[in-house]
Amino acid sequence: MTNRAVLAEALIAQTPWVGSTHAPLAGDASNRRYERLTDPETGRTAVLMDAPPEKGEDVKAFVRVAEYLRSIGLNAPEIYAEDAHYGFLLLEDLGDDLFARVLQTEPKLERTLYEAATDVLVHLHEAPVLSLDSYDPSLMTEYSSLAFTKYAQGILGKHDGDARSRFEHRFADILHQETSGTRVVVLRDYHAENLIWLPNRDGIQRVGLLDFQSAMLCHPAYDLMSLLQDVRRTVPAGIEMRMIDRYIAASGVDGHDFRTAYSVLGAQRNLRILGGFARLATDYGKPQYIDLIPAVWAHLMRDLEHPALIAIADLVRSALPEPTPENLDRLRPQ
Numbered sequence: 001m002t003n004r005a006v007l008a009e010a011l012i013a014q015t016p017w018v019g020s021t022h023a024p025l026a027g028d029a030s031n032r033r034y035e036r037l038t039d040p041e042t043g044r045t046a047v048l049m050d051a052p053p054e055k056g057e058d059v060k061a062f063v064r065v066a067e068y069l070r071s072i073g074l075n076a077p078e079i080y081a082e083d084a085h086y087g088f089l090l091l092e093d094l095g096d097d098l099f100a101r102v103l104q105t106e107p108k109l110e111r112t113l114y115e116a117a118t119d120v121l122v123h124l125h126e127a128p129v130l131s132l133d134s135y136d137p138s139l140m141t142e143y144s145s146l147a148f149t150k151y152a153q154g155i156l157g158k159h160d161g162d163a164r165s166r167f168e169h170r171f172a173d174i175l176h177q178e179t180s181g182t183r184v185v186v187l188r189d190y191h192a193e194n195l196i197w198l199p200n201r202d203g204i205q206r207v208g209l210l211d212f213q214s215a216m217l218c219h220p221a222y223d224l225m226s227l228l229q230d231v232r233r234t235v236p237a238g239i240e241m242r243m244i245d246r247y248i249a250a251s252g253v254d255g256h257d258f259r260t261a262y263s264v265l266g267a268q269r270n271l272r273i274l275g276g277f278a279r280l281a282t283d284y285g286k287p288q289y290i291d292l293i294p295a296v297w298a299h300l301m302r303d304l305e306h307p308a309l310i311a312i313a314d315l316v317r318s319a320l321p322e323p324t325p326e327n328l329d330r331l332r333p334q
Helices: 003-012 059-071 100-106 105-128 139-143 146-156 161-178 219-230 237-251 254-281 287-303 308-318 327-331
Strands: 021-025 031-038 045-050 079-083 089-094 184-187 194-195 207-209 216-219
Touching: 003 079, 003 089, 045 146, 045 254, 059 079, 059 089, 059 139, 100 105, 100 194, 105 184, 105 207, 105 219, 105 237, 139 161, 146 161, 146 184, 146 207, 146 254, 146 308, 161 216, 161 308, 184 219, 219 237, 237 254, 254 287, 254 308, 287 308
Parallel strands: none
Antiparallel strands: 021 031, 031 045, 045 089, 079 089, 184 216, 194 207
């Protein structure tokens, strides 16, 4: 057994899952690993999160946000046991029915699932906010610049520093103008791979929440945009428009301002993802993310059509290379 396996068993020994069988679960882009524990006598299951602190992980943020979400009536996993020092959590098992998987086998449920996920955001944004760092224009601009320093540079071997500086100056101004005002808790990875469908529960409890430890305070449009501009599955335009309308009607926000922020934040997120996926491939040897880049690019090009982004649209299009097969091959580890 590895040292971390020994540490994990020490935590499990204090719970009803001592003696359980272990099976790996799919991970994510982080350094976290997951296992499903099954009690051979009762069949009860739990999920072990292994988040090594030496690799930059910190379970305390997950615990804090999970407790907040549960306190306001949302369905985050219950935490059965924790070892924050060594980076382990034993969590309620919400099952395997990710929205993405359910929609592959039952596409007729698409509208139902997206309505439920939208209603979760309405509820979340009406709740008292948790004290969190702000995902402010300065930080959002910094993250967006990854598209220049990681994506463009990864393909071209260099990037246009002058274009990047002009982009940063202009985009920060746009973000200040279009996304200021109300701040709500945003989970920042709110999409079909991080939502669990629990049809035997009621209302917003039908949506199980995963991967929320990076939550911050930001504009209310952010998570809805993350849900609907999904790089891993195509959300039909009709569903996207209906969910935006549904959120606006339920929350009472100004429709024009919300839609503008939606596109501006979409450009921000998609630029960040372009750079992030390129970095995962070139710096961390994870080329599987390269195949998602064309979808990110398509979302970005659509966002840039919004009039609020006219000051950066041409600059971004000229400075960033299109994700042609030849260009994407340059990002693949050699």
